[in-house]
Amino acid sequence: MIKIKTYAFLTGLLALALTTLPAVAQQSQPQRLETITLNAGMHNIRAEVALTPEQRATGLMYRREMAAHEGMLFVFEQAAPQCFWMKNTLLPLSIAFLADDGTVVNIADMKPQTLDSHCSAKPVRYALEMNQGWFAKRGIQTGAKLSGAPFNAPR
Template sequence: MKTRQILTPLLLAAGLLLCAAARAEMPRMELTAGFHRIEAEVAANQDDRMQGLMQRSRLGAGQGMLFVFPMQQRHCMWMKNTLLPLSVAFLDEEGRIINIRDMQPQTEDNHCADAPARYALEMNQGWFATRGIKPGMKISGVQRAPAPR
């Protein structure tokens, strides 16, 4: 019985470390919005897209997450288990912004692209607005993202 009491917390801690390590393995790339630099983690596979920024307690200035979808369609995002207020920009094949939505933490509201999108870029809430970045503008560098799987 004592062995189980000791092993259970150790196994839980090991599992948490593995989850953190797996999340840290997402590739990173540089994107730009005008002269603004973005350091983006890239969620190009189904597991990474499902995990997204869930359970993160902070996101650095100029950091975000680029979601690469296998097909261009009207994708939607939600904030279940996401602790940070975020803004999401939906992008077409060339990286042109279709629309931007603000999203509140720990909600299950759908935030959808207004037209078929190939990418979604999540940043700290207000990042796009405070820099005057609007629909129709281009996020450069998305074409170098890993192919979706």
């Protein structure tokens, strides 16, 4: 009797694991979003645009690599203090918090797979994540100005 119940339990557990496995695998896949071109002086950036709360929450999670000129632009509905962490993010990143006109408010380096908060120094609508050190290597600091469609749009 115990063997039959154990077998039934294990069979049920296996069936549950097999039905939930695709959902778990899907969650661990990087998202791919529409891209736009931004400019930081002479440097072009191919930025995926995270517009929805779901897209922003997933961000660059599960990426194993990203080209030097690629990044992700997070767009929020209104300016507010923005904070980011690196849960399930495998790449070391730098984040620039940007004012409505593309001016860099502050930049932070973020370690992979941590829950450390990295926040904007003041309310912003935009944040741009790039490979760690991208901004520093190009001399882009607080006060620098990025250009591109989001920063040219009327408010």
